[in-house]
Amino acid sequence: MTSAVEPAASSSARRDATVLAIEKAYRTVVNISTERMVTRGYRDPFDDLLSEFYGYRRPQRAYTSYSLGSGVIVERSGYIVTNQHVVERASKITVTLTDGSKCEGRYVNGSTKHDLAVLKIESKQPLPAIELAADGDLMLGETVIALGDPYGLENTISRGVLSAKNRKATWEGEVVFEDMLQTDAAINPGNSGGALINLDGHLIGINTAMMAEAQSIGFAIPVKRVRQILSDLLSPEKSKGVWFGAQVTVQGGRLTVAAVQKGSPAERAGLRVGDEIAQMDSESVRDSVDFESRLLRKAAGQDVSLTLQRGGRTVQATVALTAVPKVSGFELAWSKLGMRLQPLTAEIAQALGVASSQGMIVTEIERGGSAWQAGIRRGLVVARIGGLDLRQESDIAAALGEVASNDSVTMMVYTSVRRGAFVVQNVDSVRVKAK
Secondary structure, three states, X not given: OOOOOOOOOXXXXXXXXXXXXXXXXXXXXXXXXXXXXXXXXXXXXXXXXXXXXXXXXXXXXXXXXXXXXXXXEEEOOOEEEEOHHHHOOOOEEEEEOOOOOEEEOEEEEEEXXXXXXXXXXXXXXXXXXXXXXXXXXXXXXXXXXXXXXXXXXXXXXXXXXXXXXXXXXXXXXXXXXXXXXXXXXXXXXXXXXXXXXXXXXXXXXXXXXXXXXXXXXXXXXXXXXXXXXXXXXXXXXXXXXXXXXXXXXXXOOEEEEEEEOOOOHHHHOOOOOOOEEEEEOOEEXXXXXXXXXXXXXXXXXXXXXXXXXXXXXXXXXXXXXXXXXXXXXXXXXXXXXXXXXXXXXXXXXXXXXXXXXXXXXXXXXXOOOHHHHOOOOOOOEEEXXXXXXXXXXXXXXHHHOOOOOOOEEEEEEXXXXXXXXXEEEEXXXXXXXXX
C-alpha cells in the first residue's frame, strides 16, 4: 500500500495547469512587514502653561504602528515591487522569503499616484524572479491565481477568473485608478502588493484592493502599468545615481528609444529617438523592465554596449555611464515650484505641533505663483513630493529632477491647527503645476 504522504507523481492528473503555474511563480512572492513610528498629536491642557511659565514642554508620546503586506521579486538581484501604501512612511521594512529567511528591505522609489513601490533586499545568491506577461495578454474569463499573505497568513493561494478589464476605482467620487483588473479570486488585507498570475505563471497584475461591501470582487494593477512604472522607478538615475540618459519603451513589440536627454551619456554615444534596441552587452532584451534591471547592475565608469536597428541597418553604440550631475534640491523647489524649503528638525516640529520630524518646512513662497495658487503658504510642512518622502535635500532633487514645465506635481502637506487644548494635524494632498 502506498503511503499517503508520498508526493504525487509528475504524471498525476492533480498536477494540472493551476499547480504548474503556482510552482513556477510561488517562490517569487514575499511577505512584507513594516514598522512606523507615530507621534501623538495630543497636548495635555497644562502643556502651554508649563511652557509659558517654566520653559518646560513635555515630549510628545510616540508609538510603533505595524502593518503587513506582500511583494513580488521582479529582478534576480533583489528588487521587489509592492504597493506604495504597504510601505509608505515605514521606518523599518522586513521581507520574508518563502523559505522563511528574513531580510531588511530598503525603500528605493515609489509612486503614490500609481500605488507602486520598489524595494531592494541583499542576497548572496540570485533570487527567483517572476516573468511579466505581455501587456495585452489578458482574456476575460481566464483562470487567474492570487498569491500573497492575507491577514499575515504567509504563502496563501486563491483562484478565480479575470472578471473584467479597465475598471475605474473611485474614492469619494474621484477616479483614483483607471484600467484596473477585476477578479473574483480572494484578495484580502495583506494580499496588497502580491501577484496575480495567469496559467502560464506570468504576472498579469499586482493585487491592490478589494470592495469592502461586496464578496468576490478584488482589483489588481494591470501588468502594462506595472511595467511602465517599474521602468521609471528602476531607472539607474533615480535608484543609483548612475546616468544613462535615455528612456526606452516597447513600441510595436520592439524595445525602442523614446527620449534622449541633452548632454547625457546616451546622446554622446549617438543614440537617437526611434532607435530599436536589439541587444545589450551581446544579449537580447525582453522589455523595458529587463533593460533597466540590467542597467542597475552597472556602476558609473562602466560601459553599456548596445546593438541598434536604425532605418533598416545595424548600428553599434557604446554608452559610457557617469554619475548623475549634482543638482540642488532646494534650488529646484524654488525654480520649478516657487517655494523655498528647509529641513524640518525635531525642535521645529515640536514648536509647530507637527507629529513628525520628517519633511521640509516652507520658509518662503512666490506670491501669485502656482504653489501660492494651490494654497501653499509659509510654515506648511511638505512631507512628500510625488512618490518620494522628503528626508533630505537629495530627495527633493530626485522628486523634481525630471519634472518638466507645466507638469503637475502632487505633494502631501501637513497643517497644524490649535483647537483649545488640542493640536489637530491635517494631512492634505495638493497638486502644483511646475513653472
